[in-house]
Amino acid sequence: AQSVTQLDSQVPVFEEAPVELRCNYSSSVSVYLFWYVQYPNQGLQLLLKYLSGSTLVKGINGFEAEFNKSQTSFHLRKPSVHISDTAEYFCAGDSSASKIIFGSGTRLSIRP
Amino acid sequence: DVKVTQSSRYLVKRTGEKVFLECVQDMDHENMFWYRQDPGLGLRLIYFSYDVKMKEKGDIPEGYSVSREKKERFSLILESASTNQTSMYLCASSLNPRATEAFFGQGTRLTVV
Numbered sequence: 001a002q003s004v005t006q007l008d009s010q011v012p013v014f015e016e017a018p019v020e021l022r023c024n025y026s027s028s029v030s031v032y033l034f035w036y037v038q039y040p041n042q043g044l045q046l047l048l049k050y051l052s053g054s055t056l057v058k059g060i061n062g063f064e065a066e067f068n069k070s071q072t073s074f075h076l077r078k079p080s081v082h083i084s085d086t087a088e089y090f091c092a093g094d095s096s097a098s099k100i101i102f103g104s105g106t107r108l109s110i111r112p
Numbered sequence: 113d114v115k116v117t118q119s120s121r122y123l124v125k126r127t128g129e130k131v132f133l134e135c136v137q138d139m140d141h142e143n144m145f146w147y148r149q150d151p152g153l154g155l156r157l158i159y160f161s162y163d164v165k166m167k168e169k170g171d172i173p174e175g176y177s178v179s180r181e182k183k184e185r186f187s188l189i190l191e192s193a194s195t196n197q198t199s200m201y202l203c204a205s206s207l208n209p210r211a212t213e214a215f216f217g218q219g220t221r222l223t224v225v
Contacts, residue, residue, distance in 0.1 A: 009152060034213070043116070043202060043216035044155075090154060099170065100145070100206075100214055104154035 004093045006103035013081055014111050021076040021106045023091030032094035033074045035065055038105075039087045047089070050074065061085065086110045115139070118203050118217035125224050131190040133220050135203030142207060144186035145214065146170075146178065149200040161186055193224045 007022040025033065032051055036044040048059025055067040065076045074091060091103040119134035137144065143162050147155040147170075157170030159178040167178050175197060179187045186205075190197055200221050204214040 006154075036216075041218075043218045044204075044214075045216070046213045049213065099157055099160060100204075101157075102147075102155040104152060 004091050004101050004103040006091050006106050008106050009104065010107045010109065012109045012111060015083055016080045018079050019077065019081050019085075019108065021089050021091075021108065023074045023076065023103060025072050025074060025091075025093045027072060031067070031069070033065075033067065034092040034094075034100070035059065035063070035074075035076050036090045036092060036102075037061075037087045038090065044090060047076070081108070081110055083110050083112065116203055116205055116215050116217040118201075118220050120220050121218060123220060123222045125190075125193050125222065127194060127224055129190075129193045129224075131193050131222070131224075133188040133190075133201055133203075133222070135186045135188070135205075135217055136184055137186075137203075137205040137215070138184065139205060139207075139215065140183065141205035141215075142183075143205060143214075144180065145204040145206075146176075146186065146188045147202045147204065148172070149202055149219070155202060158188065190222075193222075195224050198222060198224045 003026045005024045013019045034049045035047040037047050038044045048057045050057045050067045058064045063078050088105045088107050090105050092100050116137045125131050145160040146158045161167045161180045177189045200219050202219045203217040206212050206214040
């Protein structure tokens with residue numbers, strides 16, 4: 001079955017600390033991968049995407065993600081988080097049927 | 113600026129009512145999607161459409177139908193609302209071909225009482 005798995009439902013971190021949000025995808029999902037962010041009471045917006053080329057992808061707000069084919073992972077990282085990064089983050093993959101499949105989400109909470 | 117607009121942010125409906133959720137995009141996108149979002153389950157695809165009058169079932173189509181009479185508008189219909197359809201509903205659109213970014217509306221929080 002096609003799937004995208006986010007291993008952590010919640011990640012609490014202190015402000016200015018680094019963070020990694022984990023995402024694994026099944027091999028049946030294409031290697032077009034995305035991270036979206038949802039701020040409270042808003043829709044989703046794209047953080048970054050991997051289509052091909054360099055395995056390290058840089059996105060908005062200082063986030064980056066690394067595509068790892070051997071581990072079927074696409075983890076999201078930021079070296080130093082801010083209170084404003086408090087949000088829910090979704091990993092997603094593009095299926096062969098032009099559908100975008102989402103993970104269950106990771107809620108990032110930032111402690112001052 | 114790209115825009116996907118959902119007609120309501122909040123809706124309260126009674127069990128058994130027929131409910132229409134409307135979504136309009138101004139980007140001339142071919143693909144449009146309806147998802148529902150529930151805590152711990154992420155976004156689950158209800159239906160999507162890749163062209164006018166075309167539709168495909170997603171992962172959880174039961175109890176829902178859709179209509180796409182014009183390219184810019186994609187409607188989600190709850191034929192007879194039930195309490196287990198209380199959820200956040202998100203509309204999105206994207207260009208063809210695959211692997212393009214999806215743009216989302218603000219969401220409609222539907223409560224069925």
